[in-house]
Amino acid sequence: MKPYVILNAAMTLDGKIATKTGSSEISGLEDIMRVHKLRKDVDGIMVGINTVLSDNPKLTTHKISSNDSDNPVRVIVDSKARTPHNSNVLNDSAKTIIAISKEAVLDENYLDNVHFLEKYVDVFVSGEYKVDLNELMKYLFKEGIKTLMLEGGSTLNFSMFKEGLIDEINICIAPMVVGGKYSKTLVDGEGFGFMKNAIPLKLKDILHVGEDLVLKYDVLNIK
Numbered sequence: 001m002k003p004y005v006i007l008n009a010a011m012t013l014d015g016k017i018a019t020k021t022g023s024s025e026i027s028g029l030e031d032i033m034r035v036h037k038l039r040k041d042v043d044g045i046m047v048g049i050n051t052v053l054s055d056n057p058k059l060t061t062h063k064i065s066s067n068d069s070d071n072p073v074r075v076i077v078d079s080k081a082r083t084p085h086n087s088n089v090l091n092d093s094a095k096t097i098i099a100i101s102k103e104a105v106l107d108e109n110y111l112d113n114v115h116f117l118e119k120y121v122d123v124f125v126s127g128e129y130k131v132d133l134n135e136l137m138k139y140l141f142k143e144g145i146k147t148l149m150l151e152g153g154s155t156l157n158f159s160m161f162k163e164g165l166i167d168e169i170n171i172c173i174a175p176m177v178v179g180g181k182y183s184k185t186l187v188d189g190e191g192f193g194f195m196k197n198a199i200p201l202k203l204k205d206i207l208h209v210g211e212d213l214v215l216k217y218d219v220l221n222i223k
């Protein structure tokens with residue numbers, strides 16, 4: 001059993017979720033409010049370690065009227081236990097789970113930080129060098145996370161698609177173009193070699209949210 005996973009992201013019309021410098025303020029205010037209401041409705045919210053390093057996100061419902069009990073459990077996919085000590089995701093506004101790989105506990109270069117993180121958060125170990133996302137989903141479900149919002153970035157998004165773990169996509173398209181072959185797109189990773197392997201989707205809703213457009217899709221190849 002696994003959580004129902006909703007990938008939520010904001011991209012420019014040309015499909016970028018951040019520039020090459022990591023700048024990523026894309027959603028308009030109304031979309032931010034929509035996202036924070038969605039955060040309040042789900043049990044968990046998950047990002048990759050590069051998103052933590054780049055944005056230092058809070059991953060709480062702080063943009064809407066709410067209290068700490070409304071915050072979802074934060075989940076960080078962090079194979080080498082690189083979450084910095086001063087990260088906002090380590091504050092006590094919400095529970096945090098950091099998923100690491102076996103390498104992080106076997107290699108003394110990473111072990112000190114594992115011990116540090118264990119003082120503040122739940123640490124879940126799976127996979128040899130990279131977090132095993134299937135194992136992680138099973139663990140989160142057992143921990144009571146029945147709905148999980150995936151908030152990026154591009155690399156984790158691809159891995160989650162490849163494993164067939166995403167059920168739904170909510171994508172905000174902002175009326176802007178940024179370009180750049182080194183700018184992150186909605187889904188990067190290694191990608192598929194042939195269109196016949198593309199993830200099939202079904203459009204289920206189109207919303208005008210302020211100046212932005214929000215498209216909602218069901219993913220048709222889930223496990």
Ligand SMILES: NC(=O)C1=CN([C@@H]2O[C@H](COP(=O)(O)OP(=O)(O)OC[C@H]3O[C@@H](n4cnc5c(N)ncnc54)[C@H](O)[C@@H]3O)[C@@H](O)[C@H]2O)C=CC1
Nearest residue numbers: 009010017018024048049050051131152153154155156159
């Ligand atoms: N506009 C938007 O909605 C959003 C934009 N972003 C942007 O995305 C950028 C970060 O994206 P990325 O660099 O692609 O990094 P990412 O946030 O997807 O993290 C990827 C890292 O996670 C770790 N990882 C561990 N196990 C993994 C597995 N099984 N599969 C995949 N990754 C695994 C690896 O260290 C990997 O390099 C930032 O610039 C951030 O601002 C991030 C979220 C939302």
Ligand SMILES: Nc1nc(O)c(N)c(N[C@@H]2O[C@H](COP(=O)(O)O)[C@@H](O)[C@H]2O)n1
Nearest residue numbers: 010024025026027055057058059060151
């Ligand atoms: N919905 C949305 N729109 C954007 O324009 C974004 N850049 C993001 N980014 C995601 O939100 C995280 C920041 O969250 P906090 O406000 O600090 O809680 C960021 O790390 C991305 O995951 N999302």
